[in-house]
Structures are given as structure tokens and as C-alpha cells.
Amino acid sequence: MAFSTHELIQSAPIEEKRFSFEASCVHCNGKVHEEEVFDVEFFDESTASAHSNRMGKFEDDAEALYEGLLDVLISKQIDYGPGNINNAPGGAMNGILVRMSDKMERLKNLTYHSDKDSVPNHESIDDSLLDIANYAVIAMMVRQGSWPGNLE
Numbered sequence: 001m002a003f004s005t006h007e008l009i010q011s012a013p014i015e016e017k018r019f020s021f022e023a024s025c026v027h028c029n030g031k032v033h034e035e036e037v038f039d040v041e042f043f044d045e046s047t048a049s050a051h052s053n054r055m056g057k058f059e060d061d062a063e064a065l066y067e068g069l070l071d072v073l074i075s076k077q078i079d080y081g082p083g084n085i086n087n088a089p090g091g092a093m094n095g096i097l098v099r100m101s102d103k104m105e106r107l108k109n110l111t112y113h114s115d116k117d118s119v120p121n122h123e124s125i126d127d128s129l130l131d132i133a134n135y136a137v138i139a140m141m142v143r144q145g146s147w148p149g150n151l152e
Helices: 045-080 092-112 125-144
Strands: 006-015 018-025 036-039
Touching: 045 125, 092 125
Parallel strands: none
Antiparallel strands: 006 018, 018 036
């Protein structure tokens, strides 16, 4: 379970409404940073139940979106292969940033310069958002060194 940019190792109550969390940083190859203490607000049962139900729906909705993003990412990766990223002019990160910039300009145009009732000719706004999210995943993989090499 990711805890912000840290992987939660353990948590323990240290006094009422305060917890100690020890976490390893995912950006520092698992280095354990100093222990941090957070104040935690406790709810009555009805508030906790409502919060849990709302967060459960939120988590379910987010998970469904992530699954859709992954399906498209894998499908497009099969079609394109890794070379479209690896061989981009200026390097992989430059190629990703250019593609993301193109999608952002398209979103701005569709959002601010199109009639409310007009339908895009090609990709929907949601398609553009999906592509931006997947480019962000690809960029993270490139930075972490886990993006695949070129096919031979």
C-alpha cells in the first residue's frame, strides 16, 4: 500500500489521537526516513461508516478507471512497441512531453474554444485525458528504467 511517496512499514498508536508511522521512501530505493508522527481525527461510528462507504465508492471508481487505463496502455504498447518512445527526437522524455503537450493543447481547444454542443471529430475529451494519464505512467517507467528496450 503506497503512503504518499512512501511505502508504509508500520504504524502504532503513541497516545490518543496520535500515531507514529515508519515509512520507506519509494524515491530513495526504500531508504527508511525518520519516524513521523501524525494527528489522527477519530469519528463517531455513523460518521466513520459514512466516510467508509464514500471512500469505498471512490476507491471502486478509481480502480475501474485505472483498470481501463491499463487496458489501453497495454493495447497501445502492443501496437506501437517501445521504439516510438525510445527513438523520439530529443530522447524518450522529450518525446513524451511533446505528446503530452499536444494532448493538453487539444484539451484546451475542445474545452475553451468549441461550442458546448459540438462533438469532437476524432477523440473525445476523455480519450485525451486517458492518453495524458498513460503518458505520465510511461514517463515514470522511463525515469525508473523499467520502460522496455527496442524490439530487434
